[in-house]
Amino acid sequence: MTARFNNKVAVVTGAAQGIGRRVVERMLAEGGRVAAVDRAEIVHELTTLPGAAERLLTLAADLERNADAERVMAATAERFGRLDILVNNVGGTIWAKPFEHYREHEIEAEVRRSLFPTLWCCHAALPYMLQQGGGAIVNVSSIATRGVNRVPYGAAKGGVNALTACLAFENAERGIRVNATAPGGTEAPPRRIPRNTEQPTSQEKAWYQQIVDQTVQSSLMKRYGTIDEQAGAILFLASDEASYITGVTLPVGGGDLG
Numbered sequence: 001m002t003a004r005f006n007n008k009v010a011v012v013t014g015a016a017q018g019i020g021r022r023v024v025e026r027m028l029a030e031g032g033r034v035a036a037v038d039r040a041e042i043v044h045e046l047t048t049l050p051g052a053a054e055r056l057l058t059l060a061a062d063l064e065r066n067a068d069a070e071r072v073m074a075a076t077a078e079r080f081g082r083l084d085i086l087v088n089n090v091g092g093t094i095w096a097k098p099f100e101h102y103r104e105h106e107i108e109a110e111v112r113r114s115l116f117p118t119l120w121c122c123h124a125a126l127p128y129m130l131q132q133g134g135g136a137i138v139n140v141s142s143i144a145t146r147g148v149n150r151v152p153y154g155a156a157k158g159g160v161n162a163l164t165a166c167l168a169f170e171n172a173e174r175g176i177r178v179n180a181t182a183p184g185g186t187e188a189p190p191r192r193i194p195r196n197t198e199q200p201t202s203q204e205k206a207w208y209q210q211i212v213d214q215t216v217q218s219s220l221m222k223r224y225g226t227i228d229e230q231a232g233a234i235l236f237l238a239s240d241e242a243s244y245i246t247g248v249t250l251p252v253g254g255g256d257l258g
Contacts, residue, residue, distance in 0.1 A: 002030055003030055003031040004030050004031070004235070004239040004240065004241065005027050005030045005031050005032030005085075005238075005239065006030075006031035006032070007031075008031075008032050008033070008084045008085055009032070009033045009034075009035075009076065009080040009081070009082050009083055009084050009085070010027055010032050010033070010034050010035070010084065010085035010086070010087060010238065011034075011035045011037060011072060011073065011076050011083065011085070011086050011087065011121070011125065012024050012027070012034055012035070012036055012037065012087045012089060013037045013038070013063055013072075013087065013088055013089050013090045013117060013121060014037075014038060014089035014090040014091070014117075014140075015036035015037055015038050015043055015046065015058075015089065016036075016038035016040045016042045016043040016045075016046075016192075016193075017038075017040075017042070017188075017189070017191060017192055017193075018186075018188045018189075018191070018227065019089060019140070019183070019186065019188070019227055019230045019231055019234070020036075020038070020087075020089040021036075021046065022227045022228060022230075022231040023087055023089065023231045023234055023235065024036045024046060024049070024056075025049060026231055026235055027235070027238075028049055028050065028051045028052065028055060028056060029050070029051070030235075032055065032085075033055040033056075033080050034055065034056050034057070035056075035057040035058075035059060035072065035075065035076040035079070035080070036056060036057070036058050036059070037058075037059045037060075037061050037063065037072050038060065038061075039060060039061060039062045039063070040060070040192075040193045041060055042192060042193065043058050043059070043060060044058045044060070046058055057075065057076065057079045057080070059071075059072055059075060063090050063116075063117035063120060063121060064112050064113065064116050064117055064120075065120070066120045066123070066124070068120075069117070069120035069121045069123070069124040070120075070124045072121070072124070073121075073124040073125050073128060077128055082128070082132055083125055083128040083129060083132075083135065084129075084132075084134075084135055084136065085135065085136050085137075085138070085238045086121060086122070086125045086129075086135070086136075086137045086138070087137075087138045087140070087234060087238060088117065088118040088121050088122065088137070088138070088139045088140060088160075089140045089234075090113070090114075090117035090118070090121075091113055091114035091115075091117065091118070091140065091142075091153075091156070091157070091160075092113065092114065092153075092195050093110070093114075093144070093150050093153045093195070093211075094106070094109060094110055094113060094153075094195045094196050095110070095196060095204075096149045096150055096204065096207050096208045096211055097149055097204060097207045098148075098149055098207065099151040099152075102151070102152060106152070107152045110152035110153050110155075110156055111152060111155065111156045111159075113156070113195075114142075114153055114156035114157055114160070115156040115157075115159045115160060115163075118139050118160050118163060119159075119163060122137060122139075122163065122167060122178075125137065126171070126176070129175075129176050130171075130174060130176070133174075133175050134175035134176060135175070135176045135177075136176070136177045136178075136179075136237070136238050136239075136242075137167070137176065137177070137178045137179070138179055138180065138181065138234050138237045138238045139160050139163065139164050139178070139179070139180040139181075140160075140180065140181055140183065140234065141157045141160040141161050141164070141180045141181065141182045141183075141249055142154070142157040142182055142183060142258070143182045143183065143184045143215075143218075143251055143253040143256050143257070143258035144157060144258070145157050145158045145161065145182070145258050146218075146258050147211065147214060147215070147218075148210055148211060148214050149207050149208070149210055149211050150211065157182075160180060161180060161182075161249045164178050164179060164180040164247065164248075164249055165247050165249075168246040168247030168248075169247060172246050172247070177237075177242070177243070177245065177246040178246055178247065179237040179242070179245060179246060179247070179248045179249070179250065180237075180248070180249040180250065181230065181233045181234055181237065181249070181250050181251075181252050182249050182250065182251045182252060182253065182258050183225065183230045183252050183253065184215060184218075184219055184224070184225055184251070184252060184253025184254055184256050185212070185215040185216065185219070185224040185225065185253070186224055186225050186226070186227060186229075186230050187224045187225070187226055187227070188227055215253075215256070218253070218256040219253055219254035219255055219256045220254055220255025220256070221254030221255060222254075223254060225252060225253070225254060229252065230252055233250055233252045237250065
């Protein structure tokens with residue numbers, strides 16, 4: 001392991017499981033101090049990771065609410081004295097079906113889940129980064145901005161891409177880099193806390209299978225990626241190795257550009 005994150009303080013959201021947890025694990029392994037945030041209480045299980053006693057803060061927060069995003073950044077600065085890196089990893093498809101089958105509250109929920117946590121956290125983190133004269137933000141978007149059966153989610157992630165480009169433009173000369181990754185299909189352990197607790201019907205299972213088939217077909221490598229393949233791209237953009245990169249959304253989908 002390198003020490004890319006020595007003397008760096010990072011906030012990682014959506015950190016309890018999946019890609020977010022792996023980013024936390026690898027940042028700690030590379031010397032970083034990390035605030036791991038999730039609305040699931042299982043985020044506190046990360047306190048058993050190597051290095052956690054001295055360099056990890058776990059926080060439960062609902063980042064669909066601006067007040068919780070502000071609380072997270074304040075708690076991080078209070079514990080570690082600064083904020084160098086923000087990884088916005090909250091989001092994910094809740095329902096999967098053709099757009100005409102979505103109900104009004106489902107469309108609103110998809111956008112709240114996959115756009116607003118990134119907006120709120122960027123807004124809450126910027127004052128700390130501006131005060132210290134620099135920082136790096138990595139937003140986790142999706143190649144589903146071109147895909148089937150996820151129009152509200154794709155629209156929300158398209159918003160993340162636009163936010164990334166505009167925020168980078170606005171803050172490059174102030175020392176803050178803003179980039180995004182756009183993950184493709186990713187093999188991960190079953191979610192311990194599912195995004196959707198409803199039991200899918202046979203039709204809904206068929207619609208989800210269409211997503212899987214399209215994702216594999218669109219990938220030049222014809223496979224899903226691994227959690228480490230996704231985390232590696234995030235960590236690169238968060239590190240000083242990417243010091244001359246900003247305003248970029250990097251597809252991580254085996255050749256699928258989204």
